[in-house]
Amino acid sequence: MSGAEGGELADVLAPRPVVGRETVFSGAVWDVASERVDLGGDEPVQRDKVVHPGAVGILALDDADRVLLVRQYRHPVRHELWEVPAGLLDEAGEAPQDAAARELAEEADLVAGRYDVLAEWYSSPGGSDEALRVYLARDLRPVPEGERFAREHEEADMVTRWVALDEARDAVLAGRLHNPTLVVAVLAAVAAREQGWATLRPADAPWPAFADRRD
DSSP states (O other): OOTTTSSSOOOOOOOOOEEEEEEEEEOSSOEEEEEEEOOSSSSOEEEEEEEOOOEEEEEEBOTTSEEEEEEEEEGGGTEEEEEOOEEEOOSTTOOHHHHHHHHHHHHHOEEEEEEEEEEEEESOTTTBOOEEEEEEEEEEEEOOGGGOOOOOGGGTTOEEEEEEHHHHHHHHHTTOOOOHHHHHHHHHHHHHHHTTTTTOEETTOOOHHHHTSOO
């Protein structure tokens, strides 16, 4: 058995030298960088990537085993998608758990008494450094009416819906729901529930995939 096949099953941070870099597009949320990377061959190769601030998602689960979904228009795919509340890590110095709490309040008018980490992933590692973490939020209560966030743009007309976790799972597996954060969150929650939630990690657990995703 080779070294790559033994030991703990885990991704490994192994950056290759970047010998040149140019920002070819600067956007409101993310940039596109073109890099020349030394992969050990005769010449460096060009690799373009989306430089992304990262994001968090929140699977809010109530005492009746229902999850809170929001429906939002996503222009690139021309669909209104059912999603879990989520948002960018674009506020300097904000901890991921604090960002999750902010997004849950802003998008769903909810406060959670407990957060646990469900799953983490890269959204599209072949072309983006976006790292995502999804939390399980429980012990829910509403944000007081006078303190609720005034939503705008795509979020202004968002519809919310409470759905049984098993119903959401079935819709994912039937191909009726497509948002990747929802898909990961729902399937991870079902798997964690089957193990008595023993797989959950603390809300402040280390997140090296987010911290190490850039050079």
